[in-house]
Amino acid sequence: MTHVLETPLRKAQPLTRQPLAVFLGPLVLVELFSGVLQIYFSPVYASLAAKFGVGVGTLSWALTAFTLASAVSTPVFCKLGDVYGHRKILRIQVSIVAAGSVLIAAAPTFSVLVAGRVLQGMFPAYLPLMFGLVRARYGDDDTKRAISYLTSILIFGVVFGLVAVGFITRYTDGPTWALWLPAVGTLVGLVGLLLVRGEKVERRSDLRVDWVGAVMLGAGFAFLLLGISEGSDWGWTSARVIGSIVLGALILVAWTAVELRIDQPLADLRWLFKPHFVPVYIVGFCTYLAVLGGQVVGSTFMAAPHAVLGYGLSLSPFGISIWLAVTFFVMFLGVLSTAWLGKAIGFRTVMMIGSVLAAVGFLGLVGWHNSLAAVVVLTAVAVGGMGFIESSTRTLVVGGLREHEVSMGEGIYELSISLGPAVGSAVFGAILSAHASSVKGLASEHGYQLSWLVMGLSCALAAVVAVGFVIAGRRRKGAPAPAA
Numbered sequence: 459m460t461h462v463l464e465t466p467l468r469k470a471q472p473l474t475r476q477p478l479a480v481f482l483g484p485l486v487l488v489e490l491f492s493g494v495l496q497i498y499f500s501p502v503y504a505s506l507a508a509k510f511g512v513g514v515g516t517l518s519w520a521l522t523a524f525t526l527a528s529a530v531s532t533p534v535f536c537k538l539g540d541v542y543g544h545r546k547i548l549r550i551q552v553s554i555v556a557a558g559s560v561l562i563a564a565a566p567t568f569s570v571l572v573a574g575r576v577l578q579g580m581f582p583a584y585l586p587l588m589f590g591l592v593r594a595r596y597g598d599d600d601t602k603r604a605i606s607y608l609t610s611i612l613i614f615g616v617v618f619g620l621v622a623v624g625f626i627t628r629y630t631d632g633p634t635w636a637l638w639l640p641a642v643g644t645l646v647g648l649v650g651l652l653l654v655r656g657e658k659v660e661r662r663s664d665l666r667v668d669w670v671g672a673v674m675l676g677a678g679f680a681f682l683l684l685g686i687s688e689g690s691d692w693g694w695t696s697a698r699v700i701g702s703i704v705l706g707a708l709i710l711v712a713w714t715a716v717e718l719r720i721d722q723p724l725a726d727l728r729w730l731f732k733p734h735f736v737p738v739y740i741v742g743f744c745t746y747l748a749v750l751g752g753q754v755v756g757s758t759f760m761a762a763p764h765a766v767l768g769y770g771l772s773l774s775p776f777g778i779s780i781w782l783a784v785t786f787f788v789m790f791l792g793v794l795s796t797a798w799l800g801k802a803i804g805f806r807t808v809m810m811i812g813s814v815l816a817a818v819g820f821l822g823l824v825g826w827h828n829s830l831a832a833v834v835v836l837t838a839v840a841v842g843g844m845g846f847i848e849s850s851t852r853t854l855v856v857g858g859l860r861e862h863e864v865s866m867g868e869g870i871y872e873l874s875i876s877l878g879p880a881v882g883s884a885v886f887g888a889i890l891s892a893h894a895s896s897v898k899g900l901a902s903e904h905g906y907q908l909s910w911l912v913m914g915l916s917c918a919l920a921a922v923v924a925v926g927f928v929i930a931g932r933r934r935k936g937a938p939a940p941a942a
Contacts, residue, residue, distance in 0.1 A: 478592075478596060478600050478603065478604065481592070481595070481596075482592075482604060482607060482608070483650065484647060484650030484651045484653060485588050485591070485592075485608060485651070486607065487643070487646065487647040487650055488552055488584060488588075488644070488647035488650070489585070489588070489608050489611050489612050490611050490612075490614070490615040490618070490647075491615060491640050491643035491644050491647055492581050492612055493611070493613065493615020493616040493617075493619060494615050494616070494618065494619030494639060494640045494643060495559065495578055495581060495619070496581075496616060496619075497616045497619050497782075497786070498620070498622075498623045498636065498637075498640060499520060499521070499524075499753070500620070500753045500757045500778070500779075501620065501624060501636075501757060501775045501776075501778040501779040501782060502627065502633035502637075502757075502775050503517060503520070503753070503757040503758055503761075504757065504758050504761035504762075504775075504899055504900065505627070505632060505633040505761075505775055506520070506568075506571075506633055506899075507758075507898060507899025508898065508899060509632060509634075510567065510568040511898065512568050512898075512899065513891060513894055514754070514887070514891055514899050514901050515687065515688075515690060515691060515888065515892075515894070516568065517758075517887070517899055518687065518754050518883050518884070518886065518887025518890070518891075519572050519687065519887070520568075520571060520572060521575075521751070521753055521754055521883040521887075522683055522687060522880060522883040522884050523572045523573075523575045523576045523579065524575040524576070524578060524579040525579065525750070525751070525876065525879040525880035525883055526576075526579070526679055526683060526880045527575070527576045527577070527578075527579030527580055528580070528581070528582045528879075528880075529675075529679070529873060529876035529880055530672055530675050530676040530679070531579070531580040531582070531583065532583045532586075532873075532876060533672070533724050533725055534667060534669075534672050534724070535551055535583035535587065536583050536586050537666075537667045537668070537724075538667060539583070539586070539587045540590075541666070541667065544587045544588075545591055547583075547587060548584070548587040548588065548591065548651065549648070549651055549652065551580060551583060551584065551587065552584070552644060552647060552648045552651055553648060555577065555580060555581045555644055556645050556648055557577055558573075558574045558575065558576065558579075559574070559578055559640045559641035559644050559645075560574075560641045560645075561573060561574030561577065562574035562575060562578060563634070563637040563638040563641045582872075582876065585609070585612070588608055589608075592604040613789075613793060614790075616790075617783050619640075620780070620782050620783035620786065621780065621783050622636075622639055623636045623775065624776040624777075624778070624779025624780050624783070625776065625779075626639065627774070628774070628775075628776035633775065636775070666722055668722060668723055668724040670716065671716060671717055671720075671723055671724035671725075672724055674709055674710075674712065674713040674716065675710075675713055675724060675725075677709050678706050678707075678709035678710035678712075678713055679706065679710070679877065679880060680706070681702045681705045681706030681709065682702070682703055682706030682707060682710070683706070683880060683881065683884040684702045684706070685698075685700070685703035685706065686703065686881075686884040686885060686888050687888055688702075688888075689892075690888050690892035691891060725870055725873050726870065727870070735855060735871070737923045737924065737926065737927040738809070738851050738854050738855055738871065738927075739871055739874045740919075740920065740923045741809055741813055741847065741851060741920040741924050742847070742851050742871055742874050742875040742878065743874045743875065743877065743878040744813075744916045744917060744920035744923075745812070745813060745816050745843075745847050745878070745917055745920050746875040746876075746878035746879050746882070747878035747879060747881055747882035747885075747916050748820060748840075748882060748912075748913035748914075748916045748917050749816065749840065749841060749844045749913075750878070750879035750882065751878060751879040751880070751881065751882015751883045751886060752886050752909060752913050753883075754883065754886060754887065754890070755886050755890065755906060755909045755910070755913075756782075756837060757778060757782075758890070758900050758901065759771070759827070759833075759906050760777070760778045760781070760833070761774075761775075761778060762895075762897070762900050763897065766896075766897065767895055767896070767897065767900070767903070768903070769827070769828070769903040769906075770900075771830055771833060773830075781830070781833075781834050784834060784838065785834065785837045785838040785841045785842075788838040788841060788842040788845065789841045789844055789845035789848070790845065791842070791845065792812070792842045792843070792844070792845020792846045792848070792849075793845045793848050793849050795845075795846075796845070796848075796849035796850050796853070797849070799846075800849075800850055800853060804928075804931070805850045805853045805857070806850075806854065806927050806928045806931050808846050808849075808850040809846065809850040809851055809924050810921065810924035810925055810928050811843070811846055812843040812844065812845070812846030812847035812850065812924075813843065813847065813917055813920040813921035813923075813924045814843070814924075815840065815842060815843025815846070816839075816841075816843035816844055816847070816917035816920070816921075817843075817915075817917035817918040817920070817921050818836075818839060818840075818843075819836045819837060819838075819839035819840025819841070819842075819843065819914075820836075820840050820910050820911075820913040820914035821910070821911070821914035821915075821918070822836040822839070823837070823910040823914075824907050824910045824911050824914065827906070827907075827910075840913075843917075847920075851871065852871070855871045882916075885912065886909045886912070886913075889901075889908050889909050889912065890906075890909065892905070893905025893908065
């Protein structure tokens with residue numbers, strides 16, 4: 459997830475400057491394992507459920523905690539980078555993520571693993587802090603190249619992580635050694651990062667971090683997602699579920715009121731009411747909710763033993779890794795093709811196509827999931843659509859902003875796509891938990907079908923919004939110019 463940092467007041471002239479490739483070396487290593495830690499849990503969810511003896515609903519907290527931490531921590535770390543310096547905050551952030559990764563790998567209980575996932579989930583500000591670090595030392599052309607390199611290595615890290623985890627689990631006993639992959643890589647990256655020299659930048663003295671807003675946002679969504687996740691176990695009409703959901707909603711309402719009134723909010727929510735950006739925010743939220751929030755659904759279905767349950771693909775973690783890598787490679791191709799496709803037909807149209815593909819893929823899984831070919835092809839269609847959305851939405855947001863507005867407008871988008879997976883993981887965890895199977899950590903076939911249906915409807919809503927956005931854009935282009 460990317461969040462654009464504020465521009466410092468003035469950049470001092472550096473005494474010496476390393477070649478860009480040398481400077482980027484440690485950053486590339488850190489970002490490579492950022493891609494790994496975003497996906498490496500997917501092939502081993504079912505194995506983790508067996509290892510710790512938890513149900514599929516409880517298992518979803520490994521994703522919910524991760525995504526919630528991402529949503530809350532990203533604007534905080536970005537603001538800290540503006541205030542105290544990008545290098546210093548990036549080192550602290552990578553240290554926290556490394557500690558969380560080690561805690562996960564060595565976790566004796568599932569609760570400790572979830573605590574590690576909270577720390578590990580604080581990674582998304584990597585890219586904006588790196589961009590700020592590069593921008594403070596290099597010119598525009600070098601900065602653009604650095605952004606391209608770092609973004610590409612992130613996507614490569616996702617595919618690399620899936621393949622690496624697959625081979626590690628194939629030749630070792632259980633998921634334990636696979637969990638050490640991002641821990642070791644992040645620690646090595648941290649050592650390299652200590653060699654990166656800091657920028658000499660004069661920073662604004664009036665910047666401050668909205669700590670109250672951060673706490674309110676985290677508490678509000680924590681209570682809300684707790685009620686949703688535990689609804690099937692506690693009972694949807696129980697006082698605990700209703701109380702958690704209502705309390706979370708009230709805190710978020712209060713947070714919204716506070717953010718709209720203060721001078722330096724955690725997130726400038728006024729951007730939620732700008733008509734040219736609202737459709738993009740909705741599309742991002744709905745598709746990320748389905749694609750990233752539904753990781754547990756696809757992973758555990760692939761692992762489900764068909765001979766025992768009558769459904770599922772009976773894949774090992776190795777098989778899950780390889781086939782997921784195939785689908786995410788399709789996403790990679792979608793990301794790469796967005797730039798030229800957007801120039802040819804417009805980025806609004808590309809976003810619409812991506813939303814439609816995602817909806818078709820997930821809705822197709824509701825009826826066609828009894829063969830490996832069907833699951834892989836339809837998942838690739840959905841994830842490939844996500845590739846179009848990944849790039850087109852950011853282009854639409856940034857392209858519609860003035861230079862001084864980028865941080866605010868893009869920040870709201872990044873917040874929306876962080877909250878989408880957090881909500882999605884809680885919702886799908888509740889669905890799978892309510893339809894548990896006889897095998898620990900897996901759901902019934904109906905539970906998986908219902909999850910795919912919700913994913914498909916969420917993406918279909920995104921598609922409807924995107925179609926309306928395309929039509930509105932064409933009408934505006936065809937409207938007569940106002941009289942002078």
